[in-house]
Amino acid sequence: METLLRLRASVAISIFALLLVLPSCSAQDIQVVNAERRIDLTSHIIKVFLTLKVENTGASPASEILLAFPPTQVDHLAVVKAQVAIGKRKKKTYIPQDVNPKELPDAPNGTKYFSISLLNPLAAGEAVTLEVLYMLTHSLEPFPVEISQSESQLVYYRDSALILSPYHIKQQITFIKTPTSKVESFTVVDPAHRAGTELKYGPYNGHPPYSYSPVIVHFENNSPFAVVEELVREVEISHWGSLQITEQYKLAHAGARHKGVFSRVEYQSRAGNSGVSSFRHLLARLPPRVHSVYYRDEIGNISSSRLRLGAQKSELEIEPRYPLFGGWKATFIIGYGLPLEDFLFESPDGRRYLNFSYGCPLVETVVDKLTIKVVLPEGSKGPSAVVPFPVNQYLEKKYSYLDVVGRTVVVLEKKNVVPEHNTPFQVYYHFNPIFMLAEPLMLTSAFFLLFVTWVAYLHIDLSLRK
Ligand SMILES: *[C@@H]1O[C@H](CO)[C@@H](O)[C@H](O)[C@H]1NC(C)=O
């Protein structure tokens, strides 16, 4: 009994000690000395570069810095990355830091947070420069909602002139870049200024935490609003030397809806002036050494595609049967083969692994839902995937021609995918080479059986003649 009590007491003491040791850093201990934000609105994928010089004004080291987003923005966030900049000017080096969503109780007005975990905690009284990149999709709202073939596309972008932050910001400035100098209107929060394609908000001094000042920018944006609502990429590994890729696209133009009838004559005769927000070509970046490329839709093969092979990458330019206007959709399939030795390797522990690129090969495209299916060779065991960001993973079985036990399919799903996600991922698995003999063995035994039957038949025939 006594030892139990003593044990309890010591456990309580050690928990208490642990709590004391943990760096207690409240938001008040951090302040942003200087913030610069650059919002790039030239495409339909919005890129925001945020440079924050943060200072630890507390007494203990701080190991995390919070980023705040309004709840309306957080659903459209495709990427949030952060790195610490070290050194001055040309000698700057960048160290990537971990960024993860974080829930905090009593967040004002539903603010959502991302936490940057600093690899090297920020000592009391010190400052560090953070470079943050985040991307937003589906955040430009066409207005007018419908346009005719001869009209240009105008959109709204909503944000705050002041950077939303849980920290006090001493000094800040925001630059917004528009694709053209045609800006219909923008909310003025003094000082605000526009010159050509650049809008400047600030500098603003001394704003308390959670300062917010809504602004709307109404401007022209005719970049192709190419959104793949659903993309299924199947990567089939055959140990007989090739990787077969099949990609099924459901593509949509997510810009202002097309109003009235489509005139092909006008479209072709006034090129550059008619249907400026529509798109006609799409560019797919494929790996080098790609072969047996095809491109087809429900009707059949489409020949209007051009392939340029390169040492670094290959480019496939595809042209759907009709140009895509706002609200229009197209479904199609692209297929190609790749040499296995460029993508399949053996890891030091004897497992095999596929090293392939995640994301969508179409440039400057948003994918609402991406499913990658890696079909492993028959007889593979213990698959595991390594993807540099969270994805939904599960296994499936696929049976194809000549399969006995079926093939394991590793399925990786992700929503809201942007070109930034085109990074390598790996799928590891065990494979016993004896399985490579299975198919030829089956074929030879089938032929052998046929042969035996044939011989037997001949014998019967002979015996009859006698
Ligand atoms: C929360 O929203 C209300 C109403 O929109 C606004 O008046 C208030 O300033 C906001 N509070 C913060 C902390 O942003």
Ligand SMILES: *[C@@H]1O[C@H](CO)[C@@H](O)[C@H](O)[C@H]1NC(C)=O
């Ligand atoms: C489409 O093209 C591919 C590759 O060039 C070819 O294998 C296939 O037979 C073609 N299909 C039709 C229906 O023409």
Ligand SMILES: *[C@@H]1O[C@H](CO)[C@@H](O)[C@H](O)[C@H]1NC(C)=O
């Ligand atoms: C995967 O391929 C990329 C280049 O495409 C390479 O940089 C990376 O090191 C490879 N990863 C592994 C685990 O082999």
